[in-house]
Amino acid sequence: MHRRLYIFTGKGGVGKTTLAMSFTKELQNEGKQVLYYCFYQLPEKKLWDKLDLPVLDLETEKSAEVYIGKKLNSTTIASWIMKTHFFKSLFQILPALGHMILLGHIINELENNPDLIIVLDSPASGHALTMFESSTNFKNIFKTGLIVKDIEKMQSFLNNENNLITYVIANPTDLAITEARELQKELSENNKSCSIIINNSYQKFFELYQLDTIDLPSFLQSKLAAEKELDLQALTFPHLTTNIPEELIRELMPFMKELV
Amino acid sequence: MIIPLKKIEIFCGTGGVGKTTVATARALHLAGQGQKVLLITIDPAKRLKQILSLKDNDDGEITSISDLGFDAMLMSPKATFKKILKNEFESHIITNLARPHGGMNEIMSIIEVQYQLKKNLYDVIILDTPPGKHFLDFLESSEKIKNFFDKTFVDIFNFYLKKSNNIFGKIVDSGIKKLLSYLENVTGADFVTEFINTVYALYQSREIFLEALNFQDDLKKQYYSNWFLVTSVEQEKVNEAEEIKDKARQFMHQYHFLIINKSAVSYLKTWHPKVGTKLFELKDSLLKRELDLATYAGKNYNKVIKFSEVNHPSPMEHVKELARQFNEI
Numbered sequence: 001m002h003r004r005l006y007i008f009t010g011k012g013g014v015g016k017t018t019l020a021m022s023f024t025k026e027l028q029n030e031g032k033q034v035l036y037y038c039f040y041q042l043p044e045k046k047l048w049d050k051l052d053l054p055v056l057d058l059e060t061e062k063s064a065e066v067y068i069g070k071k072l073n074s075t076t077i078a079s080w081i082m083k084t085h086f087f088k089s090l091f092q093i094l095p096a097l098g099h100m101i102l103l104g105h106i107i108n109e110l111e112n113n114p115d116l117i118i119v120l121d122s123p124a125s126g127h128a129l130t131m132f133e134s135s136t137n138f139k140n141i142f143k144t145g146l147i148v149k150d151i152e153k154m155q156s157f158l159n160n161e162n163n164l165i166t167y168v169i170a171n172p173t174d175l176a177i178t179e180a181r182e183l184q185k186e187l188s189e190n191n192k193s194c195s196i197i198i199n200n201s202y203q204k205f206f207e208l209y210q211l212d213t214i215d216l217p218s219f220l221q222s223k224l225a226a227e228k229e230l231d232l233q234a235l236t237f238p239h240l241t242t243n244i245p246e247e248l249i250r251e252l253m254p255f256m257k258e259l260v
Numbered sequence: 261m262i263i264p265l266k267k268i269e270i271f272c273g274t275g276g277v278g279k280t281t282v283a284t285a286r287a288l289h290l291a292g293q294g295q296k297v298l299l300i301t302i303d304p305a306k307r308l309k310q311i312l313s314l315k316d317n318d319d320g321e322i323t324s325i326s327d328l329g330f331d332a333m334l335m336s337p338k339a340t341f342k343k344i345l346k347n348e349f350e351s352h353i354i355t356n357l358a359r360p361h362g363g364m365n366e367i368m369s370i371i372e373v374q375y376q377l378k379k380n381l382y383d384v385i386i387l388d389t390p391p392g393k394h395f396l397d398f399l400e401s402s403e404k405i406k407n408f409f410d411k412t413f414v415d416i417f418n419f420y421l422k423k424s425n426n427i428f429g430k431i432v433d434s435g436i437k438k439l440l441s442y443l444e445n446v447t448g449a450d451f452v453t454e455f456i457n458t459v460y461a462l463y464q465s466r467e468i469f470l471e472a473l474n475f476q477d478d479l480k481k482q483y484y485s486n487w488f489l490v491t492s493v494e495q496e497k498v499n500e501a502e503e504i505k506d507k508a509r510q511f512m513h514q515y516h517f518l519i520i521n522k523s524a525v526s527y528l529k530t531w532h533p534k535v536g537t538k539l540f541e542l543k544d545s546l547l548k549r550e551l552d553l554a555t556y557a558g559k560n561y562n563k564v565i566k567f568s569e570v571n572h573p574s575p576m577e578h579v580k581e582l583a584r585q586f587n588e589i
Contacts, residue, residue: 012275012391042393042500071446089407096363124275126304127394129361137356145448174573209538217531219524222571241545
């Protein structure tokens, strides 16, 4: 069964973006209606074009304008409000407010179109928690009012495991795994369904091609030894030898079937 | 190559390149030379905590790492707010936003760093920054603070005074009243009242916020700051790295360093798998990655520092080995 929203996060440099794009392409190949969304990161637009990636285009201030317009039943007032210096600087100084509004908008898109799947490429772990926590924090801040009802609706969507799964990506290193486990713990405490995925595994690479590990240079030996010591029970994707991002993303696609 | 001593050192780059490890190694290296060093990490991922085995309740406090000879601090927006708010003030809004993942880390850290610089207790302050767009948030935070205080605060402040004195209550001014009434429709009236009170409390400490703007100017001064852009062959986001560098340019000076971390060239050059095998393909791709990065570095940077991949699973051993490599520069 497909979830509605897939979130890819994890420590920096582990391949969140690569896997999120590859997963999106795989779903698209299967004929699903799927959109990739790059959440609060610098967008890799050239790569999107090369891959012909289906992308969701949302921008914080525009999203906020749409939301306020709906609440006040006037797009004119909403547009005036968002142009005021006050609101502009408020959004700048409170990134979490923008996070919440974007997440709300994404959920809205999903609720309006039952066939749509969104793959969210999230910032690294600490900042992913900022995104997840934004709704709780602002619910506490606003306490009452129209916005709180919407936040509650949003939270009930996110807490339903049929809707959302978060994949925490880690490289097979001690630092990355520890960070992934911390994040997994915090997310499951918040009722979010979540699993750890190991990416860039040399062990898996050697298994996949049935290669002999003797005669390897010492840095690879020690990488392999460290991996064995971690003794992981998680879904694992191999290190691949291509250095070209779009090729890597395409080569990983068959492995992405395991994520559905 | 000589890396001159400066008041502040900034380590930045995309995720996973080893910023925290390299910055910690730099602190260890400088402490070894007799410098009094404070290392601050503003990334909420808090790898520093893991590397130095700090405790959770140490957030926002300066901790002495006695066996390494320097002090360290994990950025905590809550602790920073506490330092700068003049009067004892309980704001629901601030309490929630100042939580570790409330999203205020980047903005508040510029204030914290300025606060520490002003106290002048250290020879060097080393900053470990968050990756990607969040690093730009950090760089742009003084501009955001300025925007906030320049107009918004003054508007709200005036409105607040008028409301509380009830003298000018009937005068409809710059639209702020209308704006707040719209806001009330969406968020409820309680929030608006509390928001105004919070803004008023922040306004009383505005000097401290605005002082943080000086920090931005100091960063641009060559005698004051060292900038280290950290990268590694494992970095996949070349475009992101480029964009960070381009945007960071307006905040830094020309005298900056590129650090290439986790280089495995020396290991790869002595490895000779048979041509045509999968192992040869592996070696070839790993080596090509290294050479591409070296070419890029040579073209774009005058000062390149290269660190070799460390063959050890323990983060602390990584730090010690990189500190040793700093000694050899």
